[in-house]
Amino acid sequence: MIWHGQLVLTLARTEGETGRLLGSCFPINSEYLATAFHVTQGNDRNLVASFPAISNISDYQDTSIGYFNGNSVKIVASDPIRDLCLLKIPDDWSATIPYRIGGTDTLHPGSEVDVYGYPHMEFGRRVMTLQRSHVGAKVLLSNQGIKSKHVVVNSHLRPGQSGGPIFDAHTGTLCAVAIGSYAPSTSGSIIVAGVDPTTLHQTGHAVSAEYLEGMIP
Incomplete structure (x- = not known):
């Protein structure tokens, strides 16, 4: 099995002596991390990235650890149309990337994919x-008249x-x-325990990674 979990980081925004977890990010080369634009909201004030607590797929993750050490990261490129953002890797980090950037053209309905991230993050659990x-499905999504390649994953x-x-x-x-779960544009929606009920379906949207290469400064 090909495992890349040791390279999937958390993003947080420090607030005093605490931090608010925001989302996931990962390296695309030795200089830059990629994430979704909406995770950062285009703002790198007090933005920090932190490596996962495990380095081996067989390790247990200690959910009682309520802190993490993060390094400051800065935004170097943003694409709000496709919901993508690049961050500069701190100078004292080194990254060897064991994968290449491709895209969604080679995928088809039924293709197996591995999705990495921190699904319990909004509850303060940093579990990769x-x-x-x-x-x-493979779909084209339009934003401000620009159509981009996406896949719908069955999770x-x-x-x-x-x-x-x-x-x-x-x-x-x-x-x-990964971008998130589809939610229809409706008025009068409600939030229950922090969850929008319209997103409670077993699918998610992801934008093709091919757009990342065109963002590299």
Whole structure:
């Protein structure tokens, strides 16, 4: 099994002596991290990235650990149309990337994919989680007249997984970036225990990773 979980980081915004967890991010080369634009909201004030607490797929993650050490990161490129953002890796970090950037063209409905991220993040749990899923559909989504390639994966994506990587399960190629669960544009919606009930379906959207290469400064 190809495992990339040791390279999937958390993003947080420090607030005094505490931090508010925001979403997931991951390196695309030795200089830059990628995440979803909506995770950062285009603001890198007090933004920090932290490596996962485990380095081996067989390790147990201690949920009682309520703190983490993060390093300051800065935004270097943003694409709000496709909901993508690049961050500069801190100078004292080194990263060896064991995967290549691909895209969604090679996927098809039924393709197996690995989704990495932190689905319990909004509850303060920083547990790196791998979900083996399948592509359910390939779609073009339009934003401000620009159509972008996306896939629908057959897993419910939580906010903490936003910005996390999605890999082809058989080749290990980075194929997409998790964006979130589809929610229809309706008025009068309600939030129950922090959850929008319209997102409670077993699917999630991810944008093709091919757009990341065009954002590299």
